[in-house]
Amino acid sequence: MEIVHVYTKLRGEFGRQCHFSDRPAELLLDVPPEPSLAPHFIHKTPRDQSVQAGQDMSEHQVNTERFETDSCGINHVEGGWPKDVNPQEMEQTIRFRKKVEKDESYINSILQLGSVMEHCIRQNNAVDIYQEYFEDEEEVEENQEPPSAKTINVYRDPNGVKRTVSGLSWHPDGGRKLAAAYCCLQFQRTPRDTSLDSYIWDIENPNRPEMSLKPASPLVCLDYNPKDPHTLVGGSYNGQIAYWDTRRGSQPVETSSVEQSHRDPVYKTIWLQSKTGTDTFSASTDGQVLWWDVRRLSEPTERLVLDPNREGNLDRALGAVSLEFESTMPTKFMVGTEQGVVVSCNRKAKTPAEKLVCLYEGHHGPVYGLQRNPFFPKNFLTVGDWTARIWSEDIKESSIMWTRYQMSYLMDACWSPVRPSVFFTVKMDGVLDVWDILFKQNDPTLSVKVCDDALYSLRLQDNGRLVAVGSQQGGATLLELCSGLSSLQKNEKSLLAAMFERETKREKILEARQREMRLKERSRSEQSREDEASGRNQDGDESPDQLIARTENDFYVVTETELKRRREREEQNNKEKDVCEEKEVKEEETQ
The missing domain is CATH 2.130.10.10 (YVTN repeat-like/Quinoprotein amine dehydrogenase)
Incomplete structure (x- = not known):
């Protein structure tokens, strides 16, 4: 016995039926704005936004003219000889060459063509149009992205x-x-x-x-x-x-x-x-x-x-x-x-x-x-x-x-x-x-x-x-x-090797300099201990006490010399003043 369940539903419960047809747009509902609700909203600057979900695509067809190709060949033979000369006969070609070489216009033609050919030969030796300059260069794509x-x-x-x-x-x-x-x-x-x-x-x-x-x-x-x-x-x-x-x-x-x-x-x-x-x-x-x-x-x-x-x-x-x-x-x-x-x-x-x-x-x-x-x-x-x-x-x-x-x-x-x-x-x-x-x-x-x-x-x-x-x-x-x-980047190994070698040489130089400075300091300390008894330091100068005494003596000598010079200057000024006064007295007496 087969059991069958049948579910039924009224047509009105399905909702409004959709009828699709080609017709112009018509206004179904118009809701005017409510001014009282405006303070509850923030005005947004209008902007354009595309709502088309599909991608725009186009199709084009181009017909070109048909071009037919054909394979053909050419037979090249030695030319430039007169009709009465057979290029296959060695004697005839040699006789013709000697005849042409004796002509006066032959030398002029050779001289004119020589300068043209010389220019072409030098140009060919200077520039090889078939040379590939970048054949050994690897094609490296420049990667400009930041490290991440x-x-x-x-x-x-x-x-x-x-x-x-x-x-x-x-x-x-x-x-x-x-x-x-x-x-x-x-x-x-x-x-x-x-x-x-x-x-x-x-x-x-x-x-x-x-x-x-x-x-x-x-x-x-x-x-x-x-x-x-x-x-x-x-x-x-x-x-x-x-x-x-x-x-x-x-x-x-x-x-x-x-x-x-x-x-x-x-x-x-x-x-x-x-x-x-x-x-x-x-x-x-x-x-x-x-x-x-x-x-x-x-x-x-x-x-x-x-x-x-x-x-x-x-x-x-x-x-x-x-x-x-x-x-x-x-x-x-x-x-x-x-x-x-x-x-x-x-x-x-x-x-x-x-x-x-x-x-x-x-x-x-x-x-x-x-x-x-x-x-x-x-x-x-x-x-x-x-x-x-x-x-x-x-x-x-x-x-x-x-x-x-x-x-x-x-x-x-x-x-x-x-x-x-x-x-x-x-x-x-x-x-x-x-x-x-x-x-x-x-x-x-x-x-x-x-x-x-x-x-x-x-x-x-x-x-x-x-x-x-x-x-x-x-x-x-x-x-x-x-x-x-x-x-691996281009030339990275060679550049890093050069950097390591440069920094190693720099440290070697600094290390040698510090070693030399330590030796000098050690020799100075030894020399200073030897010179303490003689009253002189490691540079061969006098001891501090002797330097102070000599400085005081020089100060007093300089001071006495300056005082003596000032006294002589005052005496000279007094003499000149007395002479001037005597002259004034004589002038008054004469008047």
């Missing part, structure tokens, strides 16, 4: 108690994932219910992390293995080193023992370029640099104490907060310390004392950021206190370039992997600064207010297009840079 950066996504800490994003690392295979380490860096201020997890985010999904990493202690730093994108190494707050394989889950594959690990938080871990791809080394504020093999984390393979006296004393060691390693220089690495000193080290040195090559002193506070320029490895960037500095390995006394002091503390910095003259810094006021030292050195090229919280970490993608920054309240912000900041 836009926020793509924000990855927030999913826990209730927000923690600082202390470390970031991009996935080595295309940068599709971002690993973030979360840790509360304030000493003994971590709440009890704070989560220990760190996360790996898919950059396309900011809602929840793709994977969680569960260490025994909060991670301060995290780094992807460039040879194996499934493995990561992290440094914990309690000094341990942990190793993950994302194919095995969230738990660490292996963790270093507390007895053989660092005594302070591990602020930086870096993978080494080795054949096995399992070697890494770490740095901590306990003053040690430890080398590890992640296949066996029971104890470090090598240990270095950052004692500036090169005695290996851990009590006097400099606390490490940043680390730098360049794969093109496998024996060298650099350490940034809490004391504002950058230590250049050589791993392959024979003794621990020789491993500390030199010290670069230039910051008032900890060196939070340290990185070599990827295009010019001899020059490296440091960030500490309120300024960023660019150094050269050849100059140990001071940096070759530096920014002015900022209003907020700088926490991290890195070079652009694409543009050699661009580097990035983050500050505690939530601002990301982009510096282009070829464009200007006093101020950043671009400043972006990322958030209201302090920014602690910074990392760029390998293609230089995306930059990730981590804040104090657990937010990792992903920004996309404009093409001008993420593409």
Whole structure:
């Protein structure tokens, strides 16, 4: 049995029926204005506004005349010979040439044609009309857009108690994932219910992390293995080193023992370029640099104490907060310390004392950021206190370039992997600064207010297009840079090389001058001590007491001479006055 429901409705409930027809416009309703309501409204200046929603389009047709082409050829033979001369016969042509050359008009014709041909030949040698002057020039589109950066996504800490994003690392295979380490860096201020997890985010999904990493202690730093994108190494707050394989889950594959690990938080871990791809080394504020093999984390393979006296004393060691390693220089690495000193080290040195090559002193506070320029490895960037500095390995006394002091503390910095003259810094006021030292050195090229919280970490993608920054309240912000900041500019490498060379020479000259001034000051101090007994100073002059006595004597001599001259002048004036009076008396007597 089929059930059918029928719904009925009266025609009058549908409303007024619409009747469409072609007819002229007619006035249906006219509402006159009400003057009493005018004070309740604001008079608006009339303006024209288009209300047509469709786009105006037009169609044109043009008929052109048909042009037919035809292929044809031409047969060129040697001409200019008289009819009685066959150009194929050598004897006839030679006989005709000799006859023409004996003619008197032949020489005149040659002289006239010679000047014309000479002009054409010189013009042809001077200007080559077929030369392409700009064939080697690359077609470069002039990009006049101002530098800019836009926020793509924000990855927030999913826990209730927000923690600082202390470390970031991009996935080595295309940068599709971002690993973030979360840790509360304030000493003994971590709440009890704070989560220990760190996360790996898919950059396309900011809602929840793709994977969680569960260490025994909060991670301060995290780094992807460039040879194996499934493995990561992290440094914990309690000094341990942990190793993950994302194919095995969230738990660490292996963790270093507390007895053989660092005594302070591990602020930086870096993978080494080795054949096995399992070697890494770490740095901590306990003053040690430890080398590890992640296949066996029971104890470090090598240990270095950052004692500036090169005695290996851990009590006097400099606390490490940043680390730098360049794969093109496998024996060298650099350490940034809490004391504002950058230590250049050589791993392959024979003794621990020789491993500390030199010290670069230039910051008032900890060196939070340290990185070599990827295009010019001899020059490296440091960030500490309120300024960023660019150094050269050849100059140990001071940096070759530096920014002015900022209003907020700088926490991290890195070079652009694409543009050699661009580097990035983050500050505690939530601002990301982009510096282009070829464009200007006093101020950043671009400043972006990322958030209201302090920014602690910074990392760029390998293609230089995306930059990730981590804040104090657990937010990792992903920004996309404009093409001008993420593409290599024309002659940028050569211009920056010339700038670095010029600034290095300038610092060398200033360093030599200061060294010379110190030597002169030292020699003067030694000479002054030798001349004290003889009563003379280092310039060969008299002692201060002798100078005072001689000055007093000269003063009295000058004073007596001036008084004597004045007395003689008064006597002379008196004599002249007496003579004048005698003359006047004689004149009166004669009258």
